[in-house]
Amino acid sequence: MAEGLRFELLGPLRALRGGDEVPLGPPRQQAVLAVLLLQEGRPMSYDALVSAVWGGEPPSHARNLAQKYVSGLRRAFAAAGGGGSSPELVWTGSGYRIENAGIDDLAERRTLLREALSARESGDLRRAGALARQAEELWRGEFAEGLAGPYLDGERRRWAEKRLMVLETRLEGDLELGRYRECVHELARQVARHPLRERLVGLSMLALYRCGRPAEALAAYEEARRQLMDERGAEPGPALRELHARIVRQDPSLLPESALAS
DSSP states (O other): OOTTEEEEOSSSOEEEETTEEOOOOSHHHHHHHHHHHTTTTOOBOHHHHHHHHHOSSOOTTHHHHHHHHHHHHHHHHHHHOOGGGSOEEEEOSSSEEEESOOOHHHHHHHHHHHHHHHHHHTTOHHHHHHHHHHHHHTOOSSTTTTOOSHHHHHHHHHHHHHHHHHHHHHHHHHHHTTOHHHHHHHHHHHHHHOTTOHHHHHHHHHHHHHTTOHHHHHHHHHHHHHHHHHHHSOOOOHHHHHHHHHHHTTOGGGSOHHHHHO
16 A cells, blocks of 8 residues: 555545545546456556446446546656655556555454454453544545446445444344343444334344334334335345244343343
8 A cells, every 4th residue: 555645445536645645636536446446456448448437338438437537546646745655656568557555444344353253252242343443434424425337336235235234233232242222323323224124123123122112122123023014025035034933922031141130
């Protein structure tokens, strides 16, 4: 990664030199940069770049536009300064490649989540949760927010899914630690935003049940069931149905050990 020049994509694309943001040009030029950064040093041909930014029916002058944006990015990098550590956008003979650059917030997120996974596997749920929260705090909005193009649209959907999976795992760990009262409101907000997300619904039901609110847990299931039927014409999956049945019969294993001992 470029020393002193930081690229971020967990939100709107930005480049920072010290504490100052480096101007990157118009949105389509920024889309070109985002696509090339995501190649992680691999060259990308003209045709692939045009397809990634404009899709299957690019404008007739898309190749000229791509060259224009590449030139604009080179000027932006030169204006940012930094000498030999500055990013370089080079033509390799087979495609464009960005050198001396990486996506810093993505790299930091990966490191934090690797450490969180290691802590979880060793049984240190508190440290795992703290590291997962640090990873969540790197997000400033949607992935590559505001930048258009089929490639980035696909990446945005993929990263939204990855973000939710991390959130679910972190909340599951919080419940294992007995933080169900603290989780109830956060889970309610997330279920409102993602009502068809069965893992979130299940975690919300479990948190409500452990808070002594079984009727609300069962109501949450019925609401999720209704939405799934309306949107997908399908019943909840087996995991959510089993949790519902266990709550109905007041399965003692759903309660934390401290509650069972009291």
